[in-house]
Amino acid sequence: MTKRVYRFKEGNAEMKEILGGKGANLAEMTRLGLPVPDGFTISTEACMDYLNNGQAFTSELKKEIETYLEQLELSSGKSFDDPENIMLLSVRSGAKFSMPGMMDTVLNLGLNDENVKHLATITQDESFAYDCYRRLLQMFGDVVFGIDTSHFEGYLDFYKQKHSVLVDSDLTAEQLKEIVTEYKRIYLEIKKLEFPQDPREQLFAAVEAVFSSWNNERAKIYRQLHRIPDNLGTAVNIQLMVFGNSGNQSGTGVAFTRNPSTGENKLFGEYLINAQGEDVVAGIRTPLPIANLKEAMPEVYQQFVEMSELLEKHYRDMQDIEFTIENKKLYLLQTRNGKRTAHSAFKIAVDLVEEGLKTKEEGIMSLDPQSVNQLLHPVFVEEALKEADLVSKAGLPASPGSATGRICFDAATAKEWVDRGEKVVLVRQETSPEDIGGMVVSEAIVTSRGGMTSHAAVVARGMGTCCVAGCSELEIDEFLKVVKYPNGTLTEGDVISVDGTNGDIYVGHVELTLSEKNEYFEQIMAWSKEFARLEIRMNAETENDIKTGIAFDANGIGLARTEHMFFAPERLIEMRRFILSDSTLARKEALETILEYQIEDFKTIFSTTQEKAVVVRLLDPPLHEFVPSKQADVERVAKEMDIRYEVLQQRINELHEINPMLGHRGCRLAITYPELYLMQAEAIIRSAISLQREMKLDVNPEIMIPLVGMTGELTILKEKINQHIQHILEEEKATIAYTLGTMIELPRACLIADELVKDADFFSFGTNDLTQMTYGFSRDDAAKYINQYITDGILPVDPFQTIDEEGVGELIRIAVKKARTIKPKMKIGVCGELGGDPESIAFFDKLGLDYVSCSPYRVPVAYIAAAQSAIQSK
Template identity: 35%
Template sequence: MKAVKLTSKYLFNEIPDDEEKIDKFGHKACKISLAKKWQFVVPETVFLSGGLVKEIFEKKNIPSEILSHLKNKLIAVRPSPVADQFKKNGSFLYIGLDDQSFDTLKHSVGVKSALKIYLSFLRMFALTVYNLDLENCDELKELLESLKTSEQVFVESSLCKISRIKQLISLETGSDFPKNTSEQLIEVINSIYKKWISPTQRILRDVSGRKSDELIPVFLQEMHFGLKNKPVEYFKVKNFDERTGKLGFQYFRSHNRIEKSFFDLVSEEEVGSAPKVNKLQNLIESLTKKVKSPLEVSFLVEEDTLLLIGLKEIALPQKAFIEFVVSSVQEKIIEKEEGLLLINPEYLDIFLHPSVSEEIKPRAALLGVPASPGAASGKVAMSTNKVIEYNSTETDAILIKSETISDDINAMSLSQGVLTVKGGMTSHAAVIARGMGIPCIVGVRNVVFKEHEKIIMLEDGNIISEGDDVTIDGSTGAIYLEKVKLRPPEITGTFNTLLKWADEFCDIQIRANADTVEEAKVALFYEVDGIGLCRTEHMFTDSNRINLVRQMILTTSNEERGSIIEKLLPIQKEDFIELFKEMSNLPVTIRLLDPPLHEFLPNSQQEIQKTAKIMAVTQQQLSDRIKDLSEFNPMLGTRGVRLGVMVPEIYDMQVQAIFLAAIEVFKKYQIVVNPEIMIPLISANKEVELVRDSIEKVFLQLNEDSSVDLKYKLGVMVETPRAALRAGDIAQSCDFLSFGTNDLTQMTYGLSRDDSNRFMREYLEKELFSSDPFKTIDVEGVGELLKIAVQRARNTNSKIVTGLCGEHGGDPSSISFCRSVGFEYISCSPYRVPIARLAAAQSRIRNAN
């Protein structure tokens, strides 16, 4: 029968395509309707909208057209929530069964089968509609047992006993047992709706992001029973292996040929004849091609006819889902492009980092902002010394701080994970942890951190003390006050196959933000196209170097500063040599020193005392000097290119180290290095010209003295709105523009990236922001600046290369935007490279479609 739209409240057999069809008729109903449209055999079906279900509940009346359509039929009532994750209510079966229809039924399927169905109906109706367990009533129990006798006895007494069971149910409930289809259907819908509007279900919808007053649609299906000698068989078939997730067939058969009973796993041979199995497999393959998802398909077999009665998409664990998609592509069930689009790039984290085992579901004590993926367990350490102490005894540590600074990098590298009470997605802890590939959670709210007492007080009265066992999940932001079983990461053939496919469609370079050889090795393992950002300040944080840097900053003597810089030169040179060797001929973009100087200065009394001794000055003199150098807003103070202007010797030393390293790598290893030097925090072209002239002076001198034909590229990091607006001027003085969207977002919004977590959740909940702008590029504001900058830069320099090196480089939505703007590359944390490769491929495929 074709779909007839008698009213928008109910439809027969098919639901017309409509933007609101799922909201009106629910997820399961729309799936059944699709199966019908795809020419699969489906029982006669009536779809009831959520609005009609509410109306039936309130008015206790079923539209006559529906009753007429279902006349003389037994029906199944199946709830169809709008969101598929709600599975509170199962199906209600055999609605319409009474003494008259029972008499018809027993002639079709035999007395014993009819009795079994009638008893099943009475049990189900009593339990699900009236919340009455028949086994708890002695007389009812006795009657049920007596009905399990021979067919001859049943013919004589069954109707009397069934009548008595109905009487007893009526006595227990205080109302007459419904006599016909209309009355039974009203009772069932009444039961479904009452459960749906219960406080528990409302809360579940609320926490799942659904409307608490959302309605519950249902659909009604004609039931089939077969013949006496050929009863129907109920099957469920899954199109995946439950253990691995890979494409395959698993068959389950009802052990007593009743739909709502236990299903046993059976082999192909137990399913039946080869033609029957082939018919089943063809059906499932066809559905998989259509739905492109792991499925559980419920159907009945009546003689030689397969009738589809249920179609459910199964949400597999991330790794198993990827296995399903890749195997489906390999078996040519799903096209390669379709398969790539099915996988959320974030799912790849499961291959790259440890994760909380899916076998257990521990209760999270706290939630923070998930800033670097993966999970880790260990003992709480609230200082660098404590981390070192744990490390010396091979005890895993979780570093917990109010916020981290440069001094904490060593402790972070020795820790299994990092948690900071303050901060956001682009705070110091978040950025460094992502580069290191360790889990990190920032911005933990509703706690009191007493750093001197080494405790954190939770809202519920619990206390986290130094030395306690904790587990953090940087993928979800969950914090557990215990050691939790973790699943180790595992790079598999499936992972490599998926990325190989992605590379066939990826048309933008994927580079990595890498400051050390270790990070460069990780990036190369994930087949990166180069280094898009090497932050040289991180090379100075080692305990053997930090004191030299502090002396360089704190001294008032130019002569002494020059002497210290000379000591730093060979250190920087060796860093670059190792990096260039590792990256071979791939591009390496080196950002000259950028952060405010206060990040390098000692801040604890112990560190001040130690530095004063090294510098041969008093603690008071050093404290006064630190005070002189302090700024009200250091992130907008003496940092970036301003350092190169104020203390040009620093940039000269770094540039010299870069060129000397490139020359030596060529001479010793025959590796041609064409370094890319980047000037940070530019606002005007005059700044570029000033630094460019200094770089060129160093370059000409070294190139003249060496036998190597050295080349380099000069670029700027566009981080200020003014630089974006003046990109046309700036592009005339450089070879590339790299957009630092962390600072650009911060300055465009006038929003501190380290403090935004205080109100970000409220802004997102109240839909003031559609997403966290430090996680996903704000297309309307920051994105507009990027478009303007790229267009103006290309108007004045057609050869200019553009890229992005902020943390947005690892965000799938932001990558898609970068492609649309026309960037040649994006750069992200090494462990985000696989995610970026897949996201870039998906973006191209979507655009092509």
């Protein structure tokens, strides 16, 4: 028979897979000789067996639990049936990964109408005994019977108010008996069932309830947020009860070995006298600082300090410890690596390395790379958030940070209000290039449509502006200038607060606190660069973005998106002249003007990056993205271009595409309009020549052709571009060492990589489009259904945020193998959004890619992730 139950003394800290985090740590503390109430753990495997087999106990598991229950009775000298030594148990969940508060717990199990009297006799404290019984009735009713806890809490509040009792511990024994009687009546009224009097029946029912709580809604959501697999299950820890509610010499609390907010190396925590664990969590009574215990119970406090230090040194990390004091005797109920803010995480990691408790590698591995976002962006003050009214939690956390401002529904209003000193949040159904002026000046951006790689999301991340995208709960009426949400309506000018790190939106102003780099951040970054194998580049084209990336020590630019250079009004009008004019001369003149703009653009980029690598992607989006869509805008552009409205509208209609992402874009534009790419290539080379002469800069641009899917596309364009560049170099009597590569973003390109590589100096995977094309998902519309796919288990994660190793990842693997079979030293990188995702970075590192590129504010995230991957592969 497969073993499914383990005594604490049979386990150790390495058995988290089987015993869960709590069970493994209880076993480890037992092994260390610490005062842990005895017990046993039912394994995570038993949980998954139960859930996968119709939620029924097997006879083998039931028999094994009964065997271990008998052993516990023998070793403790207690029993459910012994009136002189009653055994009461706690039943607690405990998954491999900490999921605080997500699953269920039952305390004081074993009490019934008879045993409560025995407990009162044994302890000579009737109030204590009936307090334990009413707690069991409430928890058992909630966890096992599914009775809403408000039925119990509501009656308790009513009873205390009626009898002028302020706190639970002031209730008399007679009063508690009355409450117990009412609680049992609630069972009958709501469930038409009596509270079970058999302790063993209680135990099995509680175990089943804890198993089932693995699949409750809050646990599922928590796992999705933290990417915890659904197939792990939870262990169940059965442990002898110790009583913090047995008088004023007893208590319960939680403490951290260091401050989880600041990282200060000082014991930090709280406790309550005469209370059980849920009292601390519930917040009904105000707990006392752990330091107060030094005066109240000096010996217990000193013992706790010594045990805390022992546990931190043993686990070599800051610990979160739950404890109970029963009549001045200290018991430890749990220890785990404590959750902490990003600020404290970096300080604690560096301190532990400097104290000799961790190596540099272990210090890096202890960090969550994504937590860097909290360090580099403003965040809301936690206490202020508790008071804030929620608009929605349904949005996508498209770009991290927090901001507050007045709602604006269009770019013009946003710019106008900012000019007069207001802070604004741009709120739109979705954004387009027309909105860039408003996006640049906004504190935050909110859209009701679009996904993590939508226009709003990508542009916001590039700018370091917080953004919540695809918030489908919002009904945004840009004409009437109102936003309807589940609990109300907002109008233009109303203040909202936006949390782009979590995807949350609040009504009104929420206090912000600035997050800045500090010495601990700098130290972690230095260590990360020391261990990382991958180069980390940035996706950037504006001077501010480039400077941000350089401040984070990016190795260069992995993606400069030239289409972003055309959105300024004076450039947009020239681009529109080229696209919309039917005059060859007008189009030529427009291109000549754009060429001058582009030369200055690239001079700015190359002079800012100095001699760092720069990959310039030639024009990628469909031409219709540059043309106006609304009637008022069409009328204005017609006037600017001196074209009749009807003629202009007809040309715009001709450019319209049913599915533009699969349409006339990328290299297809250059096949039909080769002058566009030749103009851009000329601007790149002329700017490099200019800087070579003016600043003695040795610029080696990497020119990238997007959306190639056939060898002919690359061959033809490479030949035309090379010829044009050679003509310029001969004309200028100059030498520029440029390279010409392609962006791999089509499945077909992956499959013919061994052919494409013959005409390419480098490859860069555009993971946004590659994911879109592989799945057939529109990246701008997937938000409408992708969360449901994740909820239903169809997808483990959003493939636009984390690499799909089986599909998209396999295509990348094939392409890399084919390319390097022909050119073993071929430079290959990633420039899509997955280049900033830690899990994806680990995958790219294992494939042996040369670099990943991401938005400037994600460069530190990428460095830590790359270092962690390199450390793990050693």
